[in-house]
Amino acid sequence: MxxxxxxxxxxxxxxxxxxxxSAGGIIIPDTAKEKPQMGKVVAVGSDAPEGRTPLQELVKAGDTVVFAKYGATEVKADGxxxxxxxxxxxxxxxx
Amino acid sequence: MxxxxxxxxxxxxxxxxxxxxSAGGIIIPDTAKEKPQMGKVVAVGSDAPEGRTPLQELVKAGDTVVFAKYGATEVKADGxxxxxxxxxxxxxxxx
Amino acid sequence: MxxxxxxxxxxxxxxxxxxxxSAGGIIIPDTAKEKPQMGKVVAVGSDAPEGRTPLQELVKAGDTVVFAKYGATEVKADGxxxxxxxxxxxxxxxx
Amino acid sequence: MxxxxxxxxxxxxxxxxxxxxSAGGIIIPDTAKEKPQMGKVVAVGSDAPEGRTPLQELVKAGDTVVFAKYGATEVKADGxxxxxxxxxxxxxxxx
Amino acid sequence: MxxxxxxxxxxxxxxxxxxxxSAGGIIIPDTAKEKPQMGKVVAVGSDAPEGRTPLQELVKAGDTVVFAKYGATEVKADGxxxxxxxxxxxxxxxx
Amino acid sequence: MxxxxxxxxxxxxxxxxxxxxSAGGIIIPDTAKEKPQMGKVVAVGSDAPEGRTPLQELVKAGDTVVFAKYGATEVKADGxxxxxxxxxxxxxxxx
Amino acid sequence: MxxxxxxxxxxxxxxxxxxxxSAGGIIIPDTAKEKPQMGKVVAVGSDAPEGRTPLQELVKAGDTVVFAKYGATEVKADGxxxxxxxxxxxxxxxx
Known part of the structure; x- marks a missing residue:
């Protein structure tokens, strides 16, 4: 799946x-107002708007990223x- | 119709x-703030704005999709x- | 007129x-939050913005459409x- | 003037x-939430944005139009x- | 200056x-919600966005204009x- | 610096x-709702968006300008x- | 890392x-409503939208910058x- x-x-x-x-020694401080989070990239959309770098050239499956949790939508699959x-x-x- | x-x-x-x-073993957790939902695609509009992938190349009738329920409008036809x-x-x- | x-x-x-x-057996459920409605198209504007399908290729006079009632403005003419x-x-x- | x-x-x-x-038998119902109004066009701006029909091809002096009263600004000249x-x-x- | x-x-x-x-017999009614005003143009910016008429072709120093007072900023110079x-x-x- | x-x-x-x-005899009236201010330009960014005059052709170091105080951010350097x-x-x- | x-x-x-x-003698006054801050640039994104200067031509690693603290997101790495x-x-x- x-x-x-x-x-x-x-x-x-x-x-x-x-x-x-362990992932590079990064610690997200608890005191940050909008606390960012760390994630491992599983898949990347094909977004490539004119005048900007295509998304898939910036982030790849397997990358570790820092993200703002605000817009995140959670789904569960295969546990x-x-x-x-x-x-x-x-x-x-x-x- | x-x-x-x-x-x-x-x-x-x-x-x-x-x-x-059954559709790939995906479970949408009840705890998610804006709970996403699963659906089977019936028809896709002809949207193809400049600088973006045409919608019909990304989603096709029969596809299973995860969607945010926020913008959904409900209609009933043929039961x-x-x-x-x-x-x-x-x-x-x-x- | x-x-x-x-x-x-x-x-x-x-x-x-x-x-x-009768128009295809479609029923709009009363329970929908923003209840959509059915209408028969009488006339269509000449809208044809760059990078999108001209409006008159998508909808024609005589078509039955599902619409969100939110933006509708009502006028009466010839009864x-x-x-x-x-x-x-x-x-x-x-x- | x-x-x-x-x-x-x-x-x-x-x-x-x-x-x-008399202007085509149109009656604007009093019950409409944002009641539209009828007017006779006196003059039209030279608006002609890219990818849209120039305004002066759509409306001409002498035309009768239905308009939303929301944005209207009123001035008096020569009575x-x-x-x-x-x-x-x-x-x-x-x- | x-x-x-x-x-x-x-x-x-x-x-x-x-x-x-005297300026063409125009009277701005006191009853208008956002009362427009009359002014004599002193100077015009060089605004000329793509797909629109350059501002200086529409308004010139010496012109009398009707304007919405909402956005006006007042300065005094030489009395x-x-x-x-x-x-x-x-x-x-x-x- | x-x-x-x-x-x-x-x-x-x-x-x-x-x-x-002294700078041209301009007085900003105290009664203005959003009181504009006078300033002497020290440095100008390289802003030059398509379809508009480059910023550095409109304002130069040494110019006296009238500005809305709303967006101003204050910093101190060398007194x-x-x-x-x-x-x-x-x-x-x-x- | x-x-x-x-x-x-x-x-x-x-x-x-x-x-x-020490960084050029700049003092950010405490009285400023939205107090700006000073920072040393560590890394710069590849942003290069049409009609604007590429970001990396304006700011480089090692530069000292004045920034509005409003949008800042804080992360800790390697102390x-x-x-x-x-x-x-x-x-x-x-x-």
Missing amino acids: KLKPMDDRVIVTRLDDSTEK ETYLILSRSDILAVVE | KLKPMDDRVIVTRLDDSTEK ETYLILSRSDILAVVE | KLKPMDDRVIVTRLDDSTEK ETYLILSRSDILAVVE | KLKPMDDRVIVTRLDDSTEK ETYLILSRSDILAVVE | KLKPMDDRVIVTRLDDSTEK ETYLILSRSDILAVVE | KLKPMDDRVIVTRLDDSTEK ETYLILSRSDILAVVE | KLKPMDDRVIVTRLDDSTEK ETYLILSRSDILAVVE
Whole structure:
């Protein structure tokens, strides 16, 4: 079973705190007003608007990303929880 | 009787919970704030704005989709209930 | 007497419930939050924005359409009641 | 004295009820939430945005139009009351 | 001393009531909800967006205009009071 | 030390009342609802959107400008107070 | 560990007050309503919309910038606190 994101959507699995620390040593402080979160990218939409970099050149399956949790929609499949984000929810890619 | 969606509209029939589980094993958690839903695509509008993928290349009749229920409009025809969605209501296609 | 709709306007006459049932067997459920309605198209504006299908290729006089009642403006002429809609109020065409 | 409307403005004189009835037999029902009105066009702006029909091809001085009263601005000149509308206030032209 | 308006701004001096009457016999009724005003154009910005008429072809220094008072910003220079308007505040030019 | 404004920003120093009067005799009336202010331009961003005049052709370092105080952000450097404005905050240039 | 900002995002580390003073002598007054802040740029997104200067030509890693704190999202990595800003949050670059 696979989910193919529409347009500018990106599907990620949330990385829990212990994972977060190992994934490049990043800690999201609890004090942040709109607390961002860490996720691992599962699939990326085909969004490629004129005058901007195609989404799939910026984020790839397997990437670890920092995202704003605001726009996230949660779905469960095969026992795994997925978050469906929009391109603008993704703040940075961890390299 | 057939409904032809206008512009960026997509018509789906809602998949109930038992159907949801069989359709790729996806479960939409009850705890999600804006609970997404599963549907089977019945018809797709001819939307093809400049600089974006034509809608009919992304979703086809028969596809199972995850959608945000927010924008859905409900109509009944021939004993069947249809939901009329906008392109942006569709989050992902189940493959 | 004839009304020619401006730009992206579409003029329809509302189909009452008995008519609705005969027009393809569609029933609009009373429980829908923003209840859509059925109408017969009387005239269509000349709207043809770049990168979208011209309005007159999508809807024609005589078509039965499902529309969101939100944007409708009502006028009476020659004993008949007309509704003036915008393109985006029209959700689907009954075929 | 003449008023030349700016951009997408259209100047009309309001048709009173008795005039309305004679102008094609149209009656605007009192029960409509945002009651539309009838007017006779006096002057039309030179609005011609890309990808849309130039305003002056759609409405001409002397035309009778149905308009939403919401955006109307009233001025008096030479004992006559004029309403200055925007293109989007005009719903239909009476033919 | 001279003020050169930025972009789509237009600078006018307000015409008082006695002047209004002489300037083409126009009277702005006191009863209008958002009462428009009359002004004499002093200077016009160089606004010329794609697909629209350049502002300086529509309004010229010396023109009498009807404007919505909503967006007006007032400045005083050399004992004279000027109003700085935006293009969209100007409803019509008196010819 | 120098501040280079981003995009459509313009950096000015505020002219006080005594300076205002000497700078072309302009007086900003206290009674204005959103009181505009006078400033001397220190630096101009490289903003040059399609279909509009490049910002640096309209305003230059040394110009005296009238601006709406609404969007101003204040910073202090080398004992001087600077205001960082957006292009749309600038209403007119004093010539 | 490195963060690569998405699209129009810029990652900075906040400069504290003592640093602020040394970085060109700029002091952000406490009295400012929306107090701007100083930061050192760590990484810049690849944003390059049509008709505007590419972001990476305006800001570079190592630059000191003045930014509006409104849109900042805070993340911690390797003991360092980073702020993820949008292009429009950056008001000026200190030269």
